[in-house]
Amino acid sequence: xxxxxxxxxxxxxxxxxxxxxxxxxxxxxxxxFGEVFxxxxxxxxxxxxxREAFMLWWDVLGEAGAADAQGRIAPAQFITxxxxxxxxxxxxxxxxxxxxxxxxxxxxxxxxxxTLTADEYVRMYDALGIDPATSxxxxxxxxxxxxxxxxxxxxxxxxxxxxxxxxxxAPGNWLLGxxxxxx
Numbered sequence: 001x002x003x004x005x006x007x008x009x010x011x012x013x014x015x016x017x018x019x020x021x022x023x024x025x026x027x028x029x030x031x032x033f034g035e036v037f038x039x040x041x042x043x044x045x046x047x048x049x050x051r052e053a054f055m056l057w058w059d060v061l062g063e064a065g066a067a068d069a070q071g072r073i074a075p076a077q078f079i080t081x082x083x084x085x086x087x088x089x090x091x092x093x094x095x096x097x098x099x100x101x102x103x104x105x106x107x108x109x110x111x112x113x114x115t116l117t118a119d120e121y122v123r124m125y126d127a128l129g130i131d132p133a134t135s136x137x138x139x140x141x142x143x144x145x146x147x148x149x150x151x152x153x154x155x156x157x158x159x160x161x162x163x164x165x166x167x168x169x170a171p172g173n174w175l176l177g178x179x180x181x182x183x
Contacts, residue, residue, distance in 0.1 A: 005168045010082045012176055014075050016128075024072035030058040037100070040127045041107035049103035057096055060085055086163060093163045101159055105152050115149035138174040 017025050019032040034054035038047040064081035066073045073081070086092050108120045118139045125135030142150050142158045150158075161172025 005166050005173070006083065006087060007079055009162055009173065010079045010087075011075065013082070014078045016176060017078075024074055025061070025078060026072055027055075027058055030054045036127060037104065037107075037124075040124055041103065042110070043107070046103045046107040049099060050107070053096075053099040053103060056099070060092070060096055082163075090160065090164060093160055097159050097163060098156065101152075101155055105155060113149070115147075115151050116155065117149055121150060138176075141171040141174040144171060 014025065017029050017033055019029045019036075031051075031054070034051040037050040037054070041047045041050060061067065061073060061078070061081050064085040066077040066081035068074070068077075086096060104124065105116065108116055108124055110120055111117070118136060121139045121142075122132045122135045125138075126132060139150065142154055144154050144157070145151075158172040158175050161167070161170040162175040165172060
């Protein structure tokens with residue numbers, strides 16, 4: 001049976017979070033992911049905000065009962081917890097993911113314009129080992145108004161679409177650097 005677009009997105013996200021590639025998510029994976037993002041932040045306040053935001057995400061997954069007795073989360077449990085405790089309503093996305101966006105916007109906006117240029121956006125993906133050609137294509141999709149920059153609202157809309165939308169054509173599906181397969 002084909003995965004829904006939401007399941008495809010959460011499967012992709014699981015792969016991103018699984019920092020050691022062992023097929024499970026652990027608290028250590030979320031700490032490492034927070035550190036990866038913290039490395040792109042120039043100020044300690046943003047570094048701390050990013051670390052805290054990823055640990056909050058781990059805590060929400062724990063509240064959802066996703067972890068097994070060894071403190072690991074398998075893909076199916078992650079998808080279930082994401083559906084029931086994250087994508088269930090926009091308020092949870094607001095509480096969980098928007099702090100990451102806010103901190104990233106402050107950290108990546110090196111020219112202080114209040115928006116992200118293509119170079120600033122690609123820098124984030126470069127820190128995650130994503131090919132600039134892939135993240136550059138994502139930038140074009142997320143720049144909804146064609147201004148050459150991604151505003152806070154455009155970035156926020158992309159995050160909300162990624163976590164909440166079932167529309168396979170939504171630009172937010174490009175958030176992780178490439179389009180999701182249609183299924």
